[in-house]
Amino acid sequence: MxxxxxxxxxxxxxxxxxxxxxxxxxxxxxxxxxxxxxxxxxxxxxxxxxxxxxxxxxxxxxxxxxxxxxxxxxxxxxxxLLAQINQLPGQPGMPALERLKAQLEGLPTEQREAALLKVLQAASAVHDQGAQADAVQGGDALGVLSTQARLLELVLVRNLMTLPTLLSALADIAAGQPGTPAQAEATLLHQMFVRIQRTGCFMQRYEQVVEARAGLANGRKVLNHLVHLSVTLPDPQMRWNAFCALATASSQLSHRKDTASVLVRLARALPQQPEAERYQGGELLIQAALQLDPRRLKAVSAAVRAQADAIPEHSAHFIAMCERATALADSRRAASCRCW
Structure with a gap:
């Protein structure tokens, strides 16, 4: 029967x-x-x-x-429900996440964070591991949006999870991805922010996240990878906002050598910024470098000066600004030597 x-x-x-x-x-x-x-x-x-x-x-x-x-x-x-959806062959993941969002918002805070952590752990990547590895190695990260990154974006925009909890969850996810943990974490962060289209929201959230992330372990490595990925952001204003946020966040790194490393990397990204903002970008980097010791201030100044060709209309003033920073570093070094 x-x-x-x-x-x-x-x-x-x-x-x-x-x-x-x-x-x-x-x-x-x-x-x-x-x-x-x-x-x-x-x-x-x-x-x-x-x-x-x-x-x-x-x-x-x-x-x-x-x-x-x-x-x-x-x-x-x-x-x-999520466990059953994830078992379906070839399921794309995202339609489920869009609908899950409303249900998550309805949960009490503690239950919501616990459920979100389980969802993040259970969510499967949309693309295969080879595609993820290409993105982590610096390929077209814009085209490889994992289910985790999409859910993280929803969590961030909707404030469904506290920032420390979000960053901890992101680090756990990154640990299971191809590439180094810092590369994977930066790629997930980048994928997450690519989806935030509203400029005001992007700027506010990006500043909050990179500043908080800079104060954690491996902050220099994650920020350096974010600098590399930031030049691929689809909108010029988003690239500029990311540049400014990363320059500011560099001061939160635990060692001055790490701050200098990020500032030098940002200097090399100046030509990819909107042309009207490049001079101001150089000023921002020099200003951030003033907290450094003379040797590292000179290194940042030299890296910024090397981008003068990207600012043809103001190159003379740009070079003069960098030379003043170099002279300041020399005077600080001389004063330090006299003290000894």
Whole structure:
């Protein structure tokens, strides 16, 4: 009898490929109801290769019904749904995340952060590991947006998680990615920010994140990779905002040699900034370098001066500014020697 019922259902599904199993499911108002609906969705005997779309659509409808569950059961229901969605072959991940966002916002803070951490750990990358490795090695990171990066962007823009918790989760994700942890972390951060299209939001969030990240372990390596990736940001204003934020964040690094390293790297990125902002960019780097010892101030000044050709209309003033910084470094060194 069971076999006959299965064959009958297979015949029905073959003639109704867009059948929604939830139309025959009772109201989903508890975790028990949700699990029963999930069993129906996942066990229907669709013909081979034809089940992905119908199952995914049904799962996403169940995500929308999470709001009907008691508040204490929503986080667990969310995780069970995500686990099933992630098992579907070839599922793209992002449509589920867009719908999960509304459910996450409805959870109490502690439950929301715990659920988000589980979601981030469970989320699968959209692209294969080879594509991720290319991005980490400096390839076209804009084209490789992982599910994790997309969810991180939603978390950041919506303030769904405190910044320290977000950075800790991001570091955990990066540890499992190809390449060095610093490269992977910078790539995830970059992917996350690429999706923030509103300039004001981008600038505020980028400043907050890079300043906080600079004060943590491996801050220099992460910031240096971010400098490299920042020149690929699609909008000139975004590139300039990132440049300014990274220059400011460099002062939060634990060692002056690390600050100098980031400032020199930023100097080399000056030609990729909007032409009207390059002179100001050089001034910003020199100003940030004034806190350094004479040797490192001279190194930053030399790196900035080397970009004078990128500012043809003001190159003389630009070079003079760098020479004044070099002279200041020399005078500081001389004063230090006299003290000895």
């Amino acid at each position: 069971a076999e006959a019922a299965r064959e009958g259902m297979q015949a029905f599904l073959a003639t109704h490929p867009r059948y929604d199993p939830l139309t025959d499911c009772r109201s989903v108002r508890s975790l028990e109801h949700l699990r029963a609906a999930l069993r129906m969705v996942m066990r229907l005997p669709y013909p081979a290769g034809e089940d992905h779309g119908a199952r995914l659509r049904a799962c996403l409808k169940l995500v929308q019904r999470l709001k009907n569950l008691p508040e204490s059961e929503r986080a667990e229901g969310l995780m069970e």
